[in-house]
Amino acid sequence: MYRIRFHGRGGQGMKTAGRILGTAFFLAGFEVQDAPRYGAERRGAPIFAYVRASRNPIFERGIISRPDLIIVADDHLPAMPGSGVLAGAGEQTVFLIYSNEEASLWQERLNLQGSVFTLPPLAENELRFRGAACAGGAAALLAELDVELLAEAVREEIDPLGSELVADNLEVALAAYAALAVNRGTVHEGGPVSAIDYASPDWLKLPCEETLLSAPAIHAPATSEMSQTGLWRSERPLIDESRCKRCWWICSTFCPDGAIQVDEERRPHIDYGHCKGCMVCLNQCPTHAITAVPEEEAAAQGEKP
């Protein structure tokens, strides 16, 4: 059985990527199971999607703990606490990382044992097509999936989202496929878990603990500050001081994360440690003073986060 995990963030098309790959397998005659996995839906938050494909009926279900292929759609994710990108990766696990950096660099940086490939952004406005790119790249590494199956799967999955989107997504997916086609068949199907020499789960007898500990309450104040939601951002809102009318409250009131503070001169300041890049402020500002800049670009321009 192939067990494949896509890691990205809300808004990067991971659900679509998983569905394209799942449909390609299905069209190739495989039994398939695919699903996205997220909490309360939040743009920018780490999410993953998984695909299982097998010639036999699939009884496994839920999270994949021993992946054969991990696709990382955002190269900031591995460093992000709790993203779970590396979970269960072993010698057989192939990595496909959507990144401008060298594969060897990632191999070393993350101490990966299996093969690593990178897929640099191929398209203008690539964020819109990242799902298709990742699905195309993944398909290229799988011996049973060819260009025709990939193209049909892209059509089938993208068409319901808007027929005008098909052509561009198709182009991106096929370009990603072509870029990695020389590595076709690198990913191998993993076997089942052995029922003989398995690692016993270390179950415990849960003791009864005092209520202060055992009731689901947070006694410490302002703990949300400790969660660096700024790491979720793929685009950064920038306030153009010359256009800002210092209306004082609109952007700061609408920001769902309270990430905009207004100083005594009524000037708004964005706390980029917590701004998650939802662009609610951009949509609300009456003078159009706020623009969205891709995070990489903002960082490269030396804008300090």
Place this chain on the structure above:
Amino acid sequence: MNRKLLTGNGAAAWGARLARIDYLPAFPITPQTEIIETLSNWIEGQELECRMVTLESEHSMLTAAGAAAVTGVRVFTATSSQGLLYAAEMLYTVAGWRVPLVLVNVSRGLSSPITLEPDHNDVLAMRDCGFLQLHCATCQEVLDNLLIAYRLAEHPRVRLPVLVNLDGFYLSFTREPVQIPSQREVDRFLPPFEAGSISFRGGEPLSEGVTVLEGSAYSYFRYQAHLASLEGIAVYEELGQEFAKLFGWDYSALECYCSEDAEIVLVMIGSFATKAKEAVDRLRETGRKIGLVRPRLVRPFPVAALRQALAGKKGVAVIDQNLSPGKGGILHGELASVLYGTPEAPAVLASFVGGLGGRDISSEEFFEIHKVVQRAVATGITPEPQLLYTEEELRSLRKMQSVARAVRSNQGGGA
């Protein structure tokens, strides 16, 4: 027949569509909303002729569903978790009206603490309301059981509403290959509802759910609902056979997987049972005599079939994806009442609680459950109930607890 990848929610919507539902009262809640969205798109696109009404709560939604069912139209609605509990009063009430309708519940753990992921405390909290309960393990079962559910609910010997349960995320958002029958094929199995006496109309008075202020009449009516529910077992079996003739695969109140010659049997409901099947296959490869018995019907509970399937087994492990605080796993207690005092009752009936709030149950844990029960069979000592929860999990919980109790100078309220 058209084989397609569908989510559990998609399969539920297809089931309702193919059942040619007439009336759809709706209120949103994760992870169920997609079912209603799909149906409303079809209604909008005139692919489905159905009246959809949005209500202001699940309580009203169920009231509307019951009131429409009294007129003899085919009614479908769906909810989840807190929504099901909010509608609880009306579930009991509508069941007492003895009219057919189908309610899908997409299982999700109950608050508090809040979660979006599944376990079965929501649906089992409605165990005693009078609705029949069908529990699905795959997306295919969701579609098929919706069709069967209407036949069951509308059957003259039953005439009770039916709840079809599917697990949030593990089915609701998971795509699997599903055979979608054609409308023509479905029409042969599920023709339009001949409502007969269920025909409330304006100008033709009918009093539903009347007052009976003394216990004798109350006992009669309540017990009649019980007897009608029990009829549902045989009716489900009949329908399962009829379904097989038309579609090629059958349904029975119990799914028995490798259990016939098994010495140790796992018992569980819902989609995690397919994980158990995977573990059974692996253990069988190593020569272990293990099987799985999965009730599809939870109400009515297929007591006779369970007794037969478990007679003479050495050990049974009940894996409950629910918890009754102060007692333990609900299904374990049900199984004990089924087996106690029967001549060939298994000596060991062990209780495991796992998968609460969507926590995974790994293959290794199924292997370990087998090992624990095997040991119990050898020693004759039934183990204490075990929560599937590891040292590793407690360590990560301790991190959360330390944050939750940290002394912080920042009191919030802005920098």
